[in-house]
Amino acid sequence: MAAEPWQTAEIPGPKKALVVTKPEVVAAMIKKAKHPILVVGHKAVETELDKKKLIDLMIELAKKAKIPVVATAHIISEFHKRKYKPAGFMPVVDIGNRLVDAEWSGIDGKGPHDLALFVGLPYYMEWTILSGLKHFAPNLKTITLDNVYHPHASWSFPNTSVKDWVENLRVIIEKFEEGGK
Amino acid sequence: MSKKGVNIKIDELKTDVGFIKNLQLSFGKLVAETWTEPMGPTPFPSLTALREWDFKLLQRYKPFYLPYCDVCCLCTFGKCDLTGDKRGACGINMSAQQSRIVLLACCIGAATHIGHARHLLEHLIEKFGHNYPLDVGGLNIKVEAPVTRLVCGVKPETLGDLEEVLDYVETQVTHLLSVAHTGQEGSNLDFESKVLHAGMVDHVGMEVADIAQIAAYGFPKADPEAPLVDLGYGTINVEKPVILCIGHNVVPSIGIIDYMKDNGHDGEIEVCGLCCTAHDITRYYKRGKIIGPISWQLRFIRSGVPDVVVLDEQCVRADSFFEAQRIKAPVIVASEKNCMGLPNRTNDPADAIVEDLLNGKAPGALILDPEKVGEVAVKLALKVAPLRKKFKVIPEVDEVIQRAKECRQCNDCRRACPQDLHIPEAIKAAATGNLAKLADLYELCVGCGRCEHACPVGLTVHSFIVKAGEKKLKEETYKVRAGRGAIQDVEIRNVGSPIVLGEIPGVVAVVGCSNYPKGGQEVAEICTEFANRRFIVVTSGCSAMSAAMYKNEEGKTPYEYFTGEFTSGCLVNVGSCVSNSHIAGAAIKIANIFAKRNLRANYEEIADYILNRVGAVGVAWGAYSQKAASIASGFWRLGVPVIVGPHGIKYRRMLLGRADREEDWYVYDARTGEKVYVGPTPEHLFYTAETKEEAMVMIAKLCMRPNDTMKGRAIKLTHYIDLHKRLYGTMPEDIHLFVRTIADVPVTMKDEIVKILEEKGWKETVIPDPTLLPRLIRKKKE
Numbered sequence: 001m002a003a004e005p006w007q008t009a010e011i012p013g014p015k016k017a018l019v020v021t022k023p024e025v026v027a028a029m030i031k032k033a034k035h036p037i038l039v040v041g042h043k044a045v046e047t048e049l050d051k052k053k054l055i056d057l058m059i060e061l062a063k064k065a066k067i068p069v070v071a072t073a074h075i076i077s078e079f080h081k082r083k084y085k086p087a088g089f090m091p092v093v094d095i096g097n098r099l100v101d102a103e104w105s106g107i108d109g110k111g112p113h114d115l116a117l118f119v120g121l122p123y124y125m126e127w128t129i130l131s132g133l134k135h136f137a138p139n140l141k142t143i144t145l146d147n148v149y150h151p152h153a154s155w156s157f158p159n160t161s162v163k164d165w166v167e168n169l170r171v172i173i174e175k176f177e178e179g180g181k
Numbered sequence: 182m183s184k185k186g187v188n189i190k191i192d193e194l195k196t197d198v199g200f201i202k203n204l205q206l207s208f209g210k211l212v213a214e215t216w217t218e219p220m221g222p223t224p225f226p227s228l229t230a231l232r233e234w235d236f237k238l239l240q241r242y243k244p245f246y247l248p249y250c251d252v253c254c255l256c257t258f259g260k261c262d263l264t265g266d267k268r269g270a271c272g273i274n275m276s277a278q279q280s281r282i283v284l285l286a287c288c289i290g291a292a293t294h295i296g297h298a299r300h301l302l303e304h305l306i307e308k309f310g311h312n313y314p315l316d317v318g319g320l321n322i323k324v325e326a327p328v329t330r331l332v333c334g335v336k337p338e339t340l341g342d343l344e345e346v347l348d349y350v351e352t353q354v355t356h357l358l359s360v361a362h363t364g365q366e367g368s369n370l371d372f373e374s375k376v377l378h379a380g381m382v383d384h385v386g387m388e389v390a391d392i393a394q395i396a397a398y399g400f401p402k403a404d405p406e407a408p409l410v411d412l413g414y415g416t417i418n419v420e421k422p423v424i425l426c427i428g429h430n431v432v433p434s435i436g437i438i439d440y441m442k443d444n445g446h447d448g449e450i451e452v453c454g455l456c457c458t459a460h461d462i463t464r465y466y467k468r469g470k471i472i473g474p475i476s477w478q479l480r481f482i483r484s485g486v487p488d489v490v491v492l493d494e495q496c497v498r499a500d501s502f503f504e505a506q507r508i509k510a511p512v513i514v515a516s517e518k519n520c521m522g523l524p525n526r527t528n529d530p531a532d533a534i535v536e537d538l539l540n541g542k543a544p545g546a547l548i549l550d551p552e553k554v555g556e557v558a559v560k561l562a563l564k565v566a567p568l569r570k571k572f573k574v575i576p577e578v579d580e581v582i583q584r585a586k587e588c589r590q591c592n593d594c595r596r597a598c599p600q601d602l603h604i605p606e607a608i609k610a611a612a613t614g615n616l617a618k619l620a621d622l623y624e625l626c627v628g629c630g631r632c633e634h635a636c637p638v639g640l641t642v643h644s645f646i647v648k649a650g651e652k653k654l655k656e657e658t659y660k661v662r663a664g665r666g667a668i669q670d671v672e673i674r675n676v677g678s679p680i681v682l683g684e685i686p687g688v689v690a691v692v693g694c695s696n697y698p699k700g701g702q703e704v705a706e707i708c709t710e711f712a713n714r715r716f717i718v719v720t721s722g723c724s725a726m727s728a729a730m731y732k733n734e735e736g737k738t739p740y741e742y743f744t745g746e747f748t749s750g751c752l753v754n755v756g757s758c759v760s761n762s763h764i765a766g767a768a769i770k771i772a773n774i775f776a777k778r779n780l781r782a783n784y785e786e787i788a789d790y791i792l793n794r795v796g797a798v799g800v801a802w803g804a805y806s807q808k809a810a811s812i813a814s815g816f817w818r819l820g821v822p823v824i825v826g827p828h829g830i831k832y833r834r835m836l837l838g839r840a841d842r843e844e845d846w847y848v849y850d851a852r853t854g855e856k857v858y859v860g861p862t863p864e865h866l867f868y869t870a871e872t873k874e875e876a877m878v879m880i881a882k883l884c885m886r887p888n889d890t891m892k893g894r895a896i897k898l899t900h901y902i903d904l905h906k907r908l909y910g911t912m913p914e915d916i917h918l919f920v921r922t923i924a925d926v927p928v929t930m931k932d933e934i935v936k937i938l939e940e941k942g943w944k945e946t947v948i949p950d951p952t953l954l955p956r957l958i959r960k961k962k963e
Contacts, residue, residue: 006601007596007597007599007601008593008596008597008635009597011250012249012250012251012952013250013262013264014251014252014254014262014264015251015262015264016337042871042872055808071388072871072875072880073870073871073872073874073875074872074874074908074909075910076909076910077910077911078910079910080910080911088914089909089914090909091868091870091875091879092871093830093835093868093869094246095436096245097835097837097839098241100245100838101839103735121871122601122698122871123601123828124599124827124830124831125827125830125869125871128247128249128830128831128833129830130245131245131248131249131250132245132246132247132248134251134264134265135246135248135251135263135264135265135275136245136246136276137274138265138266145652148801152394160228164884
């Protein structure tokens, strides 16, 4: 599908996300980042992909790419059930609010983040948070790992089928299996 | 009431009849001053009178902006690209532009309530006179207008006294709206201060509207035992003629009810309502029925049940006239704010209007005389109902199945749906004869109808969903307590101490519209959870209706098994949107009646008191309107945090505290002048939650206040931790920020928590007499 916002009325303005056509690019950007962060919303628990939940794929990615994870809403227990301890859990507006603060020392205290990946939030929440970051976090790049186009991100996949989405995520994860960070 | 009317001063005037020198005349109020309380520092505050207070709040709760888009398109200099730190042609930047939009929204909201109040008051004065007394609760309510007293410094005693209060708020809204003009305010923080001002005057306007109608129409007067009334589609007797009223201004509905009663038709006709008019109908007329919140408009009109549709003002779907035409129900529009393009028939004889609407000469009429609305609506309903029997627009099941086969699975409906409902899958199943998936969407659908407008083959998707959920729709029979109005002074006295000391864990006000993320059930769950936990739970507006649409195992709704008294473990419906002022009023009265703080024009001190001591939280789980925005901003200025549901993030900015910044959480100890760290209490002022679970944990957390006693803090921590463990499956990570002394720790969790405190390097601190206002320090530190 074309790189059009998933919700038809979500028209961003002059600055729109660059379209990720190859998932390898995302892996390369994660590798290039000094201190990335992965924000996982509650829909990651509700979304089933290829007999796995989205949250399981994110845990796999986070472990292999060594990205600190923030769980939003109430899904921290879902990570714990899977024996994975995220770097933090907090409401999505809180993590957004901290990411616009250039002096914030990061979710793990290791300094400001230069790349934030988002996945699994309600579409309209993700677009507004990404918009806040686009305008008020000039030093931060953002990528959405959802299968819908998010115009306020720095980079986004276009609207894609679930099948292609799984494939894209698999490719990203495999890139780390091949080379690691 | 002390404010005078018109003053004329003539120094010199020469006329044919003589020479006048030094003449002074006063017209208007000559009412003796009966309120002996000394005047506070901010009567009738101007735009900047409370700016310092606002900046204290905004310093702690800094705005986090979430723009809808990158551009400003308000003037013809633009469009302007404001991406990042760019400035537009007028010089404005993105932060200021976003807060300007918030200000515009709040001005719209405030103007809506205030305009409503003005119309209502003019009508009531015409009918009952200027000197009609403002009795809103007899001896139980001595502070009849806490918000007005606090803001304006006047004590209204009659309907006429309220006119001057409205003069003030109307002036303020005009000034505020002018601030949003191109080339005015340039600072986002000053815009934000004005947002708070808009919210404050909105609460005054709401209070004026509600106390006027309570007094004049004899609505329940602060009555904890206001009657239980019917709610839901299933409560309507479709065998009778049905008049449906939609909107917020009850005056035309009262015209209908009065005409019906006066002419012997009481009981012959069903008078029902959608949105806040419905609340006010049932406050006036026990046989009145509430269909449901605003989101039920489309589904109820399409059901074909209404025989006559009467539209007043606010929250009326702009296409309701067209929808009514589809079911051949004549429409009466009754507000000059909502004329729907219909001819003005106000001066025509009622029978002539009835005849024209009955024989189809005209599909609707604008009637600006509420008594005439009553006569026309009743006569028309009696005549039109027999002609409309068996009329339906909701398609039959066979038709749904047949039409579903036309679906191209293009996804346009889903992409237009604000809830991202999986409509294409449900239509696909329907095409095979299985309507179960469509039925599942019924409770999640917010009734906006965007799906239908998006459909390239013209499927009436919303009607399909309603047809599939028809069984649920018809079973909607609930009880809600009619809006009781204000909280009694004695109730405030009874709960003031335990609220302020923290022994009642909090006051949760579940208010607002019905833009719920997962249906109205979540509102009922939130109310029930906190009432069961012995919080004080109050509701209003559409949320009050949604809270009723849930039954326990015994078939009872929450209003039937929780008390209507304002006390621990209650569920109190104050009434319609304008009744929200009673919730703010209750918080103000705690400071005034329980703590004996002067009320009169003493806004900062009362707000400081509420922020630091009254554990109240507003929850607007489905907030979407501009009125919801201004209501919320009135609560913020008073120091009451507000949580909105996920769609609330589209209000474009949040007011968020930073728990990790210790420097933000110091207050003065009024006893000594020392600055004391009190932890992030309350952590946020405006906050959007992604899920119901997150909201519930945050409600418990935001009820904590610096003034909590040790016992009170332990109770509040117990609820916070318990909810966190149950809904998050883990201990909160910030407990150490809320424990001041070991005595704050809940006894049952002592070992576990002390271990956490040790790991976090926690240090004991003191519990101050908290204030943010240096002038309230009793003994200044040298």
